[in-house]
Amino acid sequence: MQGQRDAVSLSRTESDALGRRRRGRNWALLAALLAFSALFYAIAIVKLSNHQ
Amino acid sequence: MSEIAVLGEGRGEAQSPLPALSAPELDISSPADWLALLKPRVMTLVVFTGWIGLLVAPGHLHPVLAVAAILCIAVGAGAAGAINMWYDRDIDAVMRRTRNRPIPAGRIAPGEALGFGITLAVASVLVMGLATNVAAAAALAVSIGFYVFVYTMWLKRRTPQNIVIGGAAGAFPPVIGWMAVTGNLGLMPVLMFAIVFFWTPPHFWSLSLWAHGDYQRAGVPMLPVVSGARETRRQIVLYTLLLVPLTLLPWALHTAGAIYGLSALALGLGFLASVWRVARDRQDARGVSLTNDAPARAAFKYSILYLFVLFAAMAVDRLVG
Numbered sequence: 001m002q003g004q005r006d007a008v009s010l011s012r013t014e015s016d017a018l019g020r021r022r023r024g025r026n027w028a029l030l031a032a033l034l035a036f037s038a039l040f041y042a043i044a045i046v047k048l049s050n051h052q
Numbered sequence: 053m054s055e056i057a058v059l060g061e062g063r064g065e066a067q068s069p070l071p072a073l074s075a076p077e078l079d080i081s082s083p084a085d086w087l088a089l090l091k092p093r094v095m096t097l098v099v100f101t102g103w104i105g106l107l108v109a110p111g112h113l114h115p116v117l118a119v120a121a122i123l124c125i126a127v128g129a130g131a132a133g134a135i136n137m138w139y140d141r142d143i144d145a146v147m148r149r150t151r152n153r154p155i156p157a158g159r160i161a162p163g164e165a166l167g168f169g170i171t172l173a174v175a176s177v178l179v180m181g182l183a184t185n186v187a188a189a190a191a192l193a194v195s196i197g198f199y200v201f202v203y204t205m206w207l208k209r210r211t212p213q214n215i216v217i218g219g220a221a222g223a224f225p226p227v228i229g230w231m232a233v234t235g236n237l238g239l240m241p242v243l244m245f246a247i248v249f250f251w252t253p254p255h256f257w258s259l260s261l262w263a264h265g266d267y268q269r270a271g272v273p274m275l276p277v278v279s280g281a282r283e284t285r286r287q288i289v290l291y292t293l294l295l296v297p298l299t300l301l302p303w304a305l306h307t308a309g310a311i312y313g314l315s316a317l318a319l320g321l322g323f324l325a326s327v328w329r330v331a332r333d334r335q336d337a338r339g340v341s342l343t344n345d346a347p348a349r350a351a352f353k354y355s356i357l358y359l360f361v362l363f364a365a366m367a368v369d370r371l372v373g
Contacts, residue, residue, distance in 0.1 A: 021080060025081065025082065025083055025086075039123070039179070042116045042120075043117065047182075
């Protein structure tokens with residue numbers, strides 16, 4: 001895979017576009033993980049309060 | 053999950069300036085591509101009917117758990133959609149409607165899409181089980197499995213009745229919503245299931261009447277491709293004739309009130325009028341429309357409005373009555 005990437009030559013614009021997309025994906029993943037954690041936390045709190 | 057047909061799905065997803073490069077190796081996918089794998093527009097109907105199932109069910113579910121349940125239904129449906137796109141990537145590539153989807157366009161590698169779909173499917177079922185109950189989680193798992201294995205892998209490429217039996221997958225969400233609250237089945241969720249089940253063929257075949265060229269190219273045996281437009285129009289009318297009395301059953305059996313009943317009657321008459329115009333469309337000797345399938349396009353649009361308003365009436369009837 002790395003070899004294939006090295007073999008493709010990118011212009012500056014293309015390289016910037018790739019970087020933007022990669023950053024976008026990373027932010028989206030962070031948001032999804034935070035949302036998932038918040039959901040689990042909320043479910044746990046509700047379940048615990050229902051048991052009390 | 054549902055095979056609600058969506059026009060222009062995947063359109064506008066191609067995000068240049070990198071289309072010619074070896075996409076999966078270059079990892080050019082954007083968050084929008086991953087979202088597109090979940091078929092978000094299909095998801096709207098799934099979420100809506102699931103939410104109505106949750107609303108009309110007797111009992112109470114904490115709002116946080118209700119939101120979690122709806123989220124699980126949405127993500128489960130999206131996961132099934134992602135696995136469907138992975139499996140159908142060969143036919144998606146030759147259909148105009150789907151060739152810009154992330155996999156055939158080369159923005160996401162097939163294996164990554166499959167992994168994404170499986171992960172989300174498992175997560176949605178587990179969280180549903182944790183947030184609500186095992187019965188709802190099992191129903192969600194069955195609906196995902198039905199869409200992936202029964203519809204996508206087994207029926208879609210083998211029989212013109214694919215959409216009839218496969219439509220069951222899209223009928224699950226209101227049942228899952230109901231079960232999330234009650235933990236068991238009842239007459240009303242079975243009727244809601246049946247309504248979506250019988251609604252799917254006239255809805256989808258209305259679309260396939262004018263989009264059958266795509267299916268023909270892809271070798272998918274949709275009814276208009278196998279049996280012709282005339283037979284498809286006949287089947288659309290037949291299924292609508294079965295659907296409309298079925299929608300009145302909740303009223304007749306006293307599981308829904310007059311608000312729902314009268315709405316179902318009015319909407320049903322509108323749907324019958326709409327499909328009657330499809331059957332009476334001007335056509336040549338082979339049954340090909342001479343009006344560019346204008347009545348079928350109108351019936352397709354009406355079918356979406358029909359189901360949304362019908363289920364909304366169900367919720368209003370429950371909340372008011």
